[in-house]
Amino acid sequence: MRLSTLLGPDLKAVLTRGEEALRAALEDVHAEDIAEIVEDLDVSDATLIMRALPADRAADVVERLPSDRQVAILSALGDVDAAEILVEVDPDDRVDLVQELDEDRRQEVLAALEEREPEVAEEVRELVGYHPETAGGLMTTELVRLGPDTVIADAIAEIRRLSDEDQAETIYYVYVVGYGDRLLGVVSLRDLILARPDHTLSEIMTEKVVTLIPSDHQERVANMMARYDFTALPVVDEHGVLLGLVTVDDVVDVVIEEATEDAQKQGGIVPLEDSYFATNLREFVWKRGSWLVVLFFGQLLTATVMRRYDDLLARTIDLVIFIPLIIATGGNAGSQSSTLIIRGMTLGEISPRDWVRVVAKEISIGLCLGVLLGALGFLRAFLEDAELDAVRLSGSVAISIVAVVTLASVVGSVLPMVLRRFGFDPAVSSTPFIASVVDVMGLMVYFGVATFVLHLAF
């Protein structure tokens, strides 16, 4: 049950009673829950709520809205209100938000922001240049950076100050920088608290720092965080200059988002921007239809192949009735292989250079599975009340299944690696795509085998 349904009539009543009443009603509600309400209201009611909230609370709510809602609300609010909220939004979210606005609106809001907080505005202009799905796009510039000679006690005092003014995304790491903001080391808050207050940062810092560069893709960032168990990683440029910081809470969102995108690509859909119910018919038809049309044209080849074998097919329908069984079985085996390889590449476990090992492995797996399923196919065909010689028919079906399953396993594994090797997204070789390729191959194998076996004299 959505909160807004639950609160429905009460909420409507409060909305008409003005800002004061609204502010009082929302005082104790978690920002996440206000966001859920705002998401379900129409834009004008939602804007009323946003105006009633203090700017910092409004910012917490905005951060939790889906991107189309954020844009709608920031556009409905005046430039000044929007700028006031933007100042309070986390820097990394702020940039994403400004990036979502259309060009005109972006300039208006940035101008209003410039007037209020020139430094913030400049920082946004700088960060807007990074792609949102990279470390540069995910990072915040609000971090604790101090010189190597800072005494522990002073460092703690500085953390207090920054935290008090809400100018640090995380206070759990202090980054030690030297000349030209070059990153020298890192000190955790834990180390700070445990150290003697008169020591300096350079005495207790860890010099081997795992770092990111701005162009690192978010998937790599997530894998690094999971691998090294850090709650934040610094971003540096090619000269080792500290640019910003990516925190683990942003990474959880990223991992969930990536998993959704990957699942949709695997299912043959152009990834959606929003949730299922928030996506409209036109977008669905476009994002599903474009792939379906491509796959349809691929599938047209099956009709062409079958027409080429019309003599064989016209002789008896005994062969025809096993067509769906054979091509679908191949498609299933191929889908399994492509799923395993695509996921393995995403996790960094498999690289296109491993192709020899992969092909060797898939051939042995494919042969085992093929023989197993071929035996079942032989039995089924043998029991068929057929016009053709039972052994020849069953033999054709069984041999075809072995060949198709093995071939499909190899194709399903090699195709994603080839795509990756040439710089394409391997997820293009989605389950339906592999199935289509395998359908065409499967028909050719089956008709080839059947022609050979039926002409065989024995």
Place this chain on the structure above:
Amino acid sequence: MRLSTLLGPDLKAVLTRGEEALRAALEDVHAEDIAEIVEDLDVSDATLIMRALPADRAADVVERLPSDRQVAILSALGDVDAAEILVEVDPDDRVDLVQELDEDRRQEVLAALEEREPEVAEEVRELVGYHPETAGGLMTTELVRLGPDTVIADAIAEIRRLSDEDQAETIYYVYVVGYGDRLLGVVSLRDLILARPDHTLSEIMTEKVVTLIPSDHQERVANMMARYDFTALPVVDEHGVLLGLVTVDDVVDVVIEEATEDAQKQGGIVPLEDSYFATNLREFVWKRGSWLVVLFFGQLLTATVMRRYDDLLARTIDLVIFIPLIIATGGNAGSQSSTLIIRGMTLGEISPRDWVRVVAKEISIGLCLGVLLGALGFLRAFLEDAELDAVRLSGSVAISIVAVVTLASVVGSVLPMVLRRFGFDPAVSSTPFIASVVDVMGLMVYFGVATFVLHLAF
């Protein structure tokens, strides 16, 4: 390139030079990188390395190994060595590890642990009862818990002590507990540092705490963390008694692991325990073969359906050549729908109670896509040099595509919801499974439509 390949000959040389040399060589290497080396060596060499490391470093390495490796190494080490490492392993990882050991070995190691650290051993025995994929299985019991009347200065001193003795998984939250360990509130380290030292915890604590219960599934835990942007969440029992704490770094691992499992289920594979290359042929044949056999039996129905329509099929192969095209197009549309619904349910965006809205949406999407693809099918069939009347053939193909695509969209969306509703894992309705169901339906629709259209007088 794997580190072990890079270091290969050097490593072998060092391994023969004894513990001292090994320890010196590994001193500056990150635990993650040692883990990579240990993963690639055979068990006896790996055990040499583990013995050479101090227990706390060995524990860091063990935490990073895949589970089969962990078990192999803990079994190869003596009970006492194993217990010594276990003491240093993070409590939540420790329980997972003990859970992986076989029953006999588990009792031996726990006995050795009991002798060294009776409290730790008892805690493990307690936590082993929770399923590893729940909040109970993920949680650690090493957290900072203090009474409400504790003065800030004392709280900070206590955090120092616990952190110094490595007895807190996170020091970023202090949990305030009352009588019987009931959770009263939470104070972040940030709040502590900012507060006046003579205040008490009860004065600054947040009383509205978002909590987990031990049986919460890890997917829910991950969604809660992403939603509320916390770096740790407390676990309480039904009476509000604080049991433990789940930290965000464990959740990142969990989200990646879940995404892998989901992808494999969607591809029609029983999820693998290990990485692609670490999985052997027998396991692959079993985990892929079991689904392929089930799907194969389902696909046998296609042969049965086709045999029932052999009169129709024997008349001309014009109808036959469009069979793969029609059933594959249906399968693709159905796969898209099931992918969207399964992912939506995983994220909590769609619930089985939404079925009316989903079906309405899928009917309209399916009709749009069906008409689009049906038009293409009409053109292709019309251009075919067919024995049948071109309009009748093309009409049969087009109408069938519209019907099959719409039906497939509905079935692909409803089936996962029905499975979830009756307590099954919706991922059982994998892409290949939906395709198989749709193949059988598609044939029946196509032959039904063709029979009707071809007999139609016009």
